Structure formats: C-alpha cells, structure tokens
Amino acid sequence: MKPTDTSDPDYFHKVVDCQWACPAHTPVPAYIRLIAQGRYSEAYLLNRESNVFPGILGRVCDRPCEPACRRTRVDEEPVAICRLKRVAADHRGDITDQLPKKPENTNGKRIALIGAGPASFTVANDLAPMGYECTIFEKLDKPGGLMRSNIPAFRLPEDVLMEELDYILNMGVDLKLGSPVASMQALLKEDWDAVFVGTGAPKGKDLEIPGRQDAANIHIGIDWLESVAFEHTKAIGKQVLIIGVGNTAMDCCRTSLRLGASSVKVMARKPREFFKASDWELEDAEEENVEIIVNHSPKAFVHENGKLTGMVFEQIEYDLNLAGAITGQRVTADVMIPCDDVILAIGQENAFPWIEEDAGIEFDKWDVPVIDKVTFESTKRGVFFGGDAAFGPENIIWAVEHGHQAAISIHNHCEGRVLTERTPDEMALKSAKMGMMEWRYSNAYDDAPRRKMRHVELVERFKKLDTEVELGFSAEQIATEVERCLNCDVHTVFEAPLCTECDACIDVCPVECLAITPVAENEDALRGALSASENGNGQSLYVSSELPLSGRVMIKDENICLHCGLCAERCPTAAWDMQEGILQIHYADDQAGSPKA
Amino acid sequence: MTSFRKPKIQRKNEPLNDLGLARVDYEGAMSTLCAGCGHDSVTACLTKAFFELSIDPAKAVKVSGIGCSSKTTNYFLNDAHGANTVHGRMPSVATGAIAANSNLIYLGLSGDGDSLSIGLGQMAHAMRRNVNMLYMLENNGVYGLTKGQFSASADLGSLPKKGAPNEYPAIDPVALALSVGATFIGRSFSGDRKQLVPLIKAGLKHKGFALIDVISPCVSFNDHKGSTKSYAHTYEYYHQAVHADYVPPTDEIKASYDEGDVMPIELHDGGIIQLRKLDQNYDPRDRAAAFQKVMDSKATQEIVTGLLYIDETQPDMHEIQKMEDRPLNEIPYSELNPGAEKLKALQGAFR
Numbered sequence: 001m002k003p004t005d006t007s008d009p010d011y012f013h014k015v016v017d018c019q020w021a022c023p024a025h026t027p028v029p030a031y032i033r034l035i036a037q038g039r040y041s042e043a044y045l046l047n048r049e050s051n052v053f054p055g056i057l058g059r060v061c062d063r064p065c066e067p068a069c070r071r072t073r074v075d076e077e078p079v080a081i082c083r084l085k086r087v088a089a090d091h092r093g094d095i096t097d098q099l100p101k102k103p104e105n106t107n108g109k110r111i112a113l114i115g116a117g118p119a120s121f122t123v124a125n126d127l128a129p130m131g132y133e134c135t136i137f138e139k140l141d142k143p144g145g146l147m148r149s150n151i152p153a154f155r156l157p158e159d160v161l162m163e164e165l166d167y168i169l170n171m172g173v174d175l176k177l178g179s180p181v182a183s184m185q186a187l188l189k190e191d192w193d194a195v196f197v198g199t200g201a202p203k204g205k206d207l208e209i210p211g212r213q214d215a216a217n218i219h220i221g222i223d224w225l226e227s228v229a230f231e232h233t234k235a236i237g238k239q240v241l242i243i244g245v246g247n248t249a250m251d252c253c254r255t256s257l258r259l260g261a262s263s264v265k266v267m268a269r270k271p272r273e274f275f276k277a278s279d280w281e282l283e284d285a286e287e288e289n290v291e292i293i294v295n296h297s298p299k300a301f302v303h304e305n306g307k308l309t310g311m312v313f314e315q316i317e318y319d320l321n322l323a324g325a326i327t328g329q330r331v332t333a334d335v336m337i338p339c340d341d342v343i344l345a346i347g348q349e350n351a352f353p354w355i356e357e358d359a360g361i362e363f364d365k366w367d368v369p370v371i372d373k374v375t376f377e378s379t380k381r382g383v384f385f386g387g388d389a390a391f392g393p394e395n396i397i398w399a400v401e402h403g404h405q406a407a408i409s410i411h412n413h414c415e416g417r418v419l420t421e422r423t424p425d426e427m428a429l430k431s432a433k434m435g436m437m438e439w440r441y442s443n444a445y446d447d448a449p450r451r452k453m454r455h456v457e458l459v460e461r462f463k464k465l466d467t468e469v470e471l472g473f474s475a476e477q478i479a480t481e482v483e484r485c486l487n488c489d490v491h492t493v494f495e496a497p498l499c500t501e502c503d504a505c506i507d508v509c510p511v512e513c514l515a516i517t518p519v520a521e522n523e524d525a526l527r528g529a530l531s532a533s534e535n536g537n538g539q540s541l542y543v544s545s546e547l548p549l550s551g552r553v554m555i556k557d558e559n560i561c562l563h564c565g566l567c568a569e570r571c572p573t574a575a576w577d578m579q580e581g582i583l584q585i586h587y588a589d590d591q592a593g594s595p596k597a
Numbered sequence: 598m599t600s601f602r603k604p605k606i607q608r609k610n611e612p613l614n615d616l617g618l619a620r621v622d623y624e625g626a627m628s629t630l631c632a633g634c635g636h637d638s639v640t641a642c643l644t645k646a647f648f649e650l651s652i653d654p655a656k657a658v659k660v661s662g663i664g665c666s667s668k669t670t671n672y673f674l675n676d677a678h679g680a681n682t683v684h685g686r687m688p689s690v691a692t693g694a695i696a697a698n699s700n701l702i703y704l705g706l707s708g709d710g711d712s713l714s715i716g717l718g719q720m721a722h723a724m725r726r727n728v729n730m731l732y733m734l735e736n737n738g739v740y741g742l743t744k745g746q747f748s749a750s751a752d753l754g755s756l757p758k759k760g761a762p763n764e765y766p767a768i769d770p771v772a773l774a775l776s777v778g779a780t781f782i783g784r785s786f787s788g789d790r791k792q793l794v795p796l797i798k799a800g801l802k803h804k805g806f807a808l809i810d811v812i813s814p815c816v817s818f819n820d821h822k823g824s825t826k827s828y829a830h831t832y833e834y835y836h837q838a839v840h841a842d843y844v845p846p847t848d849e850i851k852a853s854y855d856e857g858d859v860m861p862i863e864l865h866d867g868g869i870i871q872l873r874k875l876d877q878n879y880d881p882r883d884r885a886a887a888f889q890k891v892m893d894s895k896a897t898q899e900i901v902t903g904l905l906y907i908d909e910t911q912p913d914m915h916e917i918q919k920m921e922d923r924p925l926n927e928i929p930y931s932e933l934n935p936g937a938e939k940l941k942a943l944q945g946a947f948r
Contacts, residue, residue, distance in 0.1 A: 074606050437601040444600030483598075500828045501788055502633040502816060507641035510606045512620070531645075549832040560608060569601050572633025572816045 009427035021068035023401040036482035043088035058086030062395035077450040100129035102172035107131035117145020119198035119387030122403025128171040139180035149226035153466035201388035203351040211301030221345035237340020246276040249345035310338040375419040376406040407588040423586035429579040443565040446483040498575035505567035615651035635787030635813030646797040662687040666708035666735035685716025688723035698924035703730035709750035724779040737815040738826035745818025756823030781807035782906040798843040839903035840873040
C-alpha cells in the first residue's frame with residue numbers, strides 16, 4: 001500500500017470533522033481557541049469569513065458540525081459548537097471597522113439578487129466590497145427571507161438578525177423591499193451583468209385528504225409562521241394539531257403555545273427514530289410540554305357545521321428489521337383526535353411561478369431548475385441560483401456556502417473567465433511546539449460533560465412572542481465548554497526518516513491509534529496491526545513511508561486520535577510533531593488570475 | 598492547558614477482559630523516563646499481558662530494585678501490591694513475599710545494573726531455587742540513572758557516547774540462567790511487542806522462575822553508533838529463534854500444526870505454551886543445545902530471541918520446601934504460633 005499523501009489539502013481538512021462537515025468549512029477549533037483566550041471579536045470575525053452570520057447561526061444553525069464532532073467517539077455528547085459560536089457573537093466588541101467596507105468607487109458591474117435571504121446576502125457580502133453594484137429585490141417589506149419569516153423571534157431575535165444584515169447593507173448594497181420580481185424575462189431585459197436567484201423554497205406542501213377543502217383553521221406551516229412573523233396572525237385555537245415532525249413543525253408547535261394554544265400535539269406518521277427534526281429542536285419543544293404522538297397517519301379532517309372539530313388518523317404498526325428499517329406496516333385502528341386548528345408542516349419546495357418557460361432556464365421533471373453543482377449557474381449564462389432555490393430545502397449554512405460559490409462564479413463571469421477556474425483550498429501547517437511539555441494549544445483531555453444551555457422559565461417565556469428562550473452560556477460554562485474541544489486542527493504530522501522505532505508514541509497513545517507494522521497490500525491488512533481499529537466516520541488510515549531501521553511502516557487510525565499530542569511529546573527524535581493546520585479558502589475577492597475565456 | 602499526562606480514556610466499544618476491566622484499569626502513573634526509553638515499551642507490554650490474561654491487579658505483586666527499570670513499577674498496574682527495594686535485593690524480597698503468600702502473581706522488575714552487578718548473587722540464587730516469579734531484566738548495557746557508565750552487560754568493544762571502548766566481557770543473563778537452573782528463559786526486544794507480549798504471558802503462567810532478558814535501549818546514553826544496545830544495532834542483528842504463544846486452558850487449540858513446526862508445552866494450570874520454532878532443529882527443551890545456541894550467536898553478534906529454554910517439570914521453591922499453601926495472614930495466630938509447649942516438644946524430638 002502506498003504511503004498517504006498528506007500534501008493534499010483535503011487530507012488534514014477531513015481530519016477536522018466539524019470543519020469538514022460544515023458546508024462553509026468554518027474553522028471551528030481555531031475560533032474556539034480564540035474564545036478560550038477571551039478574544040471574542042477575533043473569534044467572531046474568523047467565523048464571519050466563512051459563515052457570514054455568526055450571531056444568527058450561533059442560535060439557529062442546523063449544526064452539521066456537531067453530529068460529526070470527534071468528541072462523541074469518547075464522550076456522550078459533542079462539543080457545543082453552535083453555542084460557542086453564539087458566545088463569540090454575544091461578547092464581541094465593536095467590530096464594524098474591521099468589516100469589509102463599501103468601496104470608494106464601484107466597478108460598474110450591476111448584479112441583481114432576487115430574494116433577501118441568506119444566499120443573496122452572502123453573494124452581496126462577497127461582491128459589494130469588490131466594487132460590484134448589488135441590488136437585492138425582496139417581495140416582503142422586511143429583509144431576512146426564511147430567517148425572518150420561518151424562524152420565530154423567540155429563537156432568533158430581530159435585532160440579532162438585523163444587525164448582521166445591516167453589516168452587509170452598509171457595504172453599499174441596495175435593498176429594494178416590497179419589490180417582487182414578477183417576470184424573469186423582464187428582469188433579463190434590464191441592464192444586469194448577472195442575476196442571482198435566492199428565493200428559497202417558499203411553497204409549503206399541502207395534504208390532500210378528505211375534508212381539506214372545506215375549512216378555515218387548516219394552515220400551511222411556513223405560510224402561517226410568516227403571517228405570525230409579520231403580525232397578521234395573532235391568535236390560534238386552544239387545541240392545535242401539527243402534522244409532521246420536521247424543524248418547521250417544532251417552530252409551529254412552539255409558536256402556537258405563545259399564541260394561546262393550551263394543548264399542542266405533534267402528529268408523526270412514523271416512530272421517533274425516523275423524525276426529521278434535529279434532536280435539540282425536539283427536546284426544546286418537549287420541554288414546553290408539546291406532546292409528540294407517533295405512528296399516526298392523517299386520514300381525514302372532520303367538520304361540524306362548517307367548523308373544524310378534529311382529525312381522523314390511522315394508527316399504524318410497523319415491522320422493523322435488525323438494521324431498524326421499516327419492512328412492513330399495517331393499520332390497527334382509526335383514531336379521532338379533536339382540535340381547533342391544524343398546521344401542516346410536511347415539507348416545502350422551491351417554486352418559480354415568475355420564471356417564464358421561455359426564459360431560457362431549464363427545469364427538470366420535478367420542476368427543479370437545472371443548476372451546475374460547482375458554479376451554481378443555470379442553463380442560462382449569467383443567471384445563478386443558490387440556497388433552497390437551487391436544490392430544494394436545506395438550511396442557512398448551505399445557503400451561505402452556495403452564496404460564496406455563486407459569488408466566485410459571478411466574479412469570473414463578469415471578468416470573462418471560465419467559471420470552473422476556481423482557486424483550490426490550501427493547507428498551511430505550522431508547528432504547535434513551544435518547548436518541553438509546552439504546546440500552543442490546550443492539549444490536555446478534559447473529561448467534563450457538555451454544558452447545558454440555560455433557558456428562560458416556562459411561565460416567563462410564554463408571556464411574549466419574542467422573548468428569546470436561550471440565555472447563552474455563562475462565563476463558567478464557556479470556560480468548561482472550550483476545554484472540551486479536542487483541537488482536531490492541530491495535526492499529528494509524521495516524518496518517517498526521523499523515526500527510531502522506539503515505540504514510545506504507540507505506548508503513550510491513550511486511545512491506541514498507532515502501530516508499526518510490516519508493509520501490507522491493503523488497508524484491511526494494515527488495520528489488523530492496530531489493537532482496536534474502529535474504521536468509521538469516513539476517516540482515513542494514515543500510512544507512512546518505510547521506516548529507516550526495519551522497513552516497516554507507521555500507521556495511524558485518524559478516526560480515534562484525540563490530538564492530545566502525547567505521541568509528539570514522547571517522541572525522542574521529533575518524528576512526530578503537532579502542527580496547526582490552517583485551511584485557506586479563496587473567496588471571490590481572492591481568486592488567482594486566470595486566462596480569459 | 599498543556600499537559601504531558603496520559604489521560605485515562607475508554608473508547609466506545611472498547612473490549613473488556615474476563616474480569617470486566619478495561620485496558621485503562623491496568624495502567625499506572627505517567628512515565629518520567631526519557632522520551633523514547635525502551636522501558637516504557639516493556640511497561641506497555643506488561644500492561645497488555647496482564648489485561649489480556651485477566652489478572653486481577655490486586656492479585657499481582659510488583660517488586661523492583663534500583664534503577665531506571667526499577668522505577669517502572671509505578672507506571673502500570675496501579676492497583677497491584679508493590680515494593681521498591683534496596684539496590685540488587687529485589688530477588689530476596691520477592692522470595693520472602695512468595696514464602697509468605699504463594700497465591701499472588703509475582704513480577705520482578707530489574708535492570709542490568711541491578712541484576713548483573715550489585716544483585717548478581719541474589720538473582721542467581723532466586724533462579725537456583727526456582728522461585729515462582731517472572732523476572733524482567735530490562736537490559737540496556739549502561740547505568741542510565743547515573744548518566745551512562747557501562748554496565749556488566751555491555752559487550753566487549755562497545756563504544757560509549759564519549760570516551761574509551763568497553764574492555765570487559767559482558768555477563769549474558771541468558772547464559773547465566775541456563776547454568777544456574779532457571780526453568781523458563783527468554784530473550785526479547787522492547788521494539789518487538791508481537792514477540793514480547795506473548796512471552797510475558799507465558800512467563801507469568803510458567804510455574805517456577807521465568808527470566809526474560811529484554812534488550813531495552815537507553816535513548817539518552819546508549820543509542821549511538823558503535824553501541825551494541827542501540828535501536829539500530831538491535832534491529833540489524835535481531836534474530837527470532839522461537840516464538841511462544843500462551844493459550845489459556847479454556848481456549849480450544851484451533852490451528853492444527855505440523856509436528857516440528859509448532860510444539861505444545863502443557864503448563865500446570867492446564868494452559869499451553871505453543872512454541873513456533875523459527876529455527877528448525879532447535880529444541881528449547883534441551884538445556885545444552887540452548888547453551889550452544891547462545892554461545893554460537895555470540896560469534897556472529899546475532900541477538901537470538903524468543904523462548905530459548907523451558908522446563909515445566911521441575912519443582913519450584915514452594916514445592917521443594919513443602920511450604921504452606923495458605924497465605925500466612927489467613928492462618929489463625931494460634932496455628933502460626935502454637936506456643937512454648939509445642940516448641941519444647943519439637944526441640945525434644947531433635948535431641
């Protein structure tokens with residue numbers, strides 16, 4: 001088997017599980033170290049480079065980083081990455097003078113951005129400081145997109161949202177509120193150098209079962225949340241049923257409680273392990289005494305004298321195989337559950353009624369636009385899509401990443417370059433050693449369990465719709481939580497020619513992830529040399545070049561390494577070193593020059 | 598916080614042994630030896646062997662003398678009994694302890710200085726008495742704790758880090774053990790855990806005196822060119838003659854083996870040591886042949902390793918002396934000290 005090529009920037013990037021899992025590749029351990037040092041403003045700005053909205057995402061990110069966290073391989077729960085992001089945002093000083101500025105002169109290129117959500121704002125964030133004239137068109141009379149209309153204010157306060165949107169608007173971005181784009185054709189006839197569609201997935205799915213047509217009091221979840229956010233809806237009945245168990249359903253049930261509902265039931269078709277909602281959103285809803293009822297499939301709405309009185313559900317029994325997959329199901333009974341209102345939260349999709357069929361933008365058979373996965377360009381040159389509008393519902397952090405990538409494409413497009421010529425990521429490594437038993441990072445393993453977010457008391461939080469439930473971390477919680485981070489970005493870097501095969505690293509490793517073994521044909525054979533190989537989480541097996549004394553190789557299971565640095569500490573020849581890896585991501589303003597197309 | 602302490606971490610899905618204990622339950626304090634010291638590898642191998650044999654740490658006794666190797670008793674089996682004794686006097690303390698309680702598992706840890714210079718007489722007599730213990734001799738050819746003077750195991754002509762070559766012949770602990778009657782004699786290398794861990798397990802299960810001479814390089818004072826106890830030299834002249842695997846009594850012996858290649862030796866506990874002969878025509882049950890092999894290898898500088906000699910038939914000290922099976926602390930005082938009348942009667946019997 002060939003030695004591992006660690007010069008590929010992806011190799012060490014992948015070792016940092018959280019950063020690799022984050023669509024925007026936020027350097028999590030690096031900003032957690034800054035927080036640990038009390039450098040909150042720097043932590044905030046480091047976050048902002050990649051994810052643009054640390055204050056918003058520190059509250060409502062879908063956190064793909066946390067399930068990926070290496071900590072879970074030795075501990076029950078991951079590092080509270082999202083909460084620490086909020087810490088950076090909560091405690092930052094005035095950083096306005098360190099943000100990208102409105103340029104003195106524009107470059108004369110005009111970009112139309114449709115929809116004032118996270119995708120469009122990210123494109124504007126990347127392009128406006130470069131001199132592009134960005135105009136955002138928004139049909140509603142407040143910006144934020146789904147972040148405003150679908151995320152309740154008790155999870156994301158309006159001032160937090162507006163502060164981060166204003167940072168971008170202050171870069172000289174023109175925001176046109178109450179300005180729906182009614183026709184793509186008409187827009188294209190105007191003098192725009194590029195068009196970006198960031199209109200989200202605004203169409204909530206309906207439930208076509210008997211009784212659906214006859215009634216008021218049956219709401220589409222995302223429309224209802226929007227109407228609450230814009231204060232058109234201020235009350236709901238006492239008994240509310242939510243259909244669906246995604247994150248939108250969680251927002252619907254918790255919002256209902258604040259609008260006067262006293263009994264809220266979330267009705268799920270399948271058992272709990274099939275729920276789409278994130279665990280923490282389920283927990284937060286259940287903390288508010290929302291009842292979640294499993295194995296009930298909606299059958300019909302029931303009305304009396306034109307008024308909704310309840311819903312009939314089929315109670316379902318499932319057969320599961322050993323892997324937990326459903327292999328069979330049967331209806332065991334019909335159940336009537338009384339209610340005053342029903343909110344449907346069973347999914348959403350993107351919809352473009354304003355894009356004409358002959359606008360030159362191709363849609364596939366599911367009416368989803370055909371978008372290039374790298375450039376985010378549609379089939380029409382100069383028209384780009386991002387966020388939920390591109391590939392259907394995802395989340396804010398994906399929208400941000402789409403925005404970054406679309407911005408690079410728009411820049412290349414305006415410069416007349418080939419869109420796919422994008423400067424690849426680079427990985428810079430620098431030693432973290434300061435001396436004997438001294439490292440530039442906190443290498444000690446702290447076995448503290450995850451800190452729990454403090455919440456406003458139940459009685460208090462229901463008094464006002466916009467009382468933020470989460471209080472943020474206390475100083476003590478911050479101090480403990482930062483130490484839980486394993487600093488996966490401080491990498492174990494091995495120089496085979498220096499190794500004397502003394503085994504000191506193997507002996508000291510607290511998780512037995514190292515071995516020296518004869519060269520073998522394949523990875524499985526090599527893994528056999530490890531006392532416990534836990535091949536998983538998509539992590540690699542590092543294989544060194546042949547060692548000078550015996551011709552064997554050093555192998556390391558990247559999956560279970562805790563980055564404690566003891567191998568490097570005990571190595572007599574510094575063949576092992578701990579080196580901080582800094583991933584350099586090139587955004588639109590940092591693309592290497594490329595030949596004209 | 599930066600730290601050089603090894604944290605006690607149990608991975609998820611990490612295997613437990615028959616006692617329900619994890620690997621970390623067999624660990625000890627953090628080593629304070631030099632980074633890269635061979636002794637730390639020996640410590641790791643001992644930890645692994647005790648874990649895999651499911652020996653209750655509280656049923657183990659670690660005894661050592663003075664020296665870098667003797668310090669290592671602190672670095673594993675935190676819950677075991679232990680005595681750091683006087684320089685070179687570990688064998689007599691171990692002998693006494695075994696006389697008092699033969700039901701525990703005894704491990705002696707020593708080095709070439711502690712065993713072959715100041716403690717040579719002690720070690721030789723413990724072997725001669727076939728005391729039931731595993732004696733680990735961590736052999737690096739120098740006095741590391743006093744900054745690297747040659748020890749009695751340094752080879753003739755071996756070069757020090759600075760100064761003149763060694764002018765005295767080496768005492769070979771394996772040759773010595775063969776001549777004074779040890780019943781389990783092995784040699785290994787701290788860098789070869791695949792050989793060392795099974796060898797330690799076999800040595801712990803052997804009834805009688807088991808010596809393992811482990812080449813365990815001193816990274817600070819004897820790991821340079823011209824040294825015959827360096828990592829580089831050991832890797833170059835390393836030769837495996839016999840590989841020993843311990844098979845517990847409960848395990849079925851799965852592999853069928855060709856006579857001549859694998860040789861099973863039954864132990865007192867019903868377990869088996871499977872010897873894989875890497876050198877054909879070498880019989881580790883033949884003391885004279887073993888002696889010949891060791892002497893021959895001297896000429897070629899070859900470091901012959903593995904289980905070089907075993908005799909499972911000899912009685913140990915406990916048996917020879919017809920000692921009490923019960924630990925002395927479990928015997929009622931009236932029985933231990935039957936009183937002046939009984940003593941008088943006994944003395945009368947000798948008159």
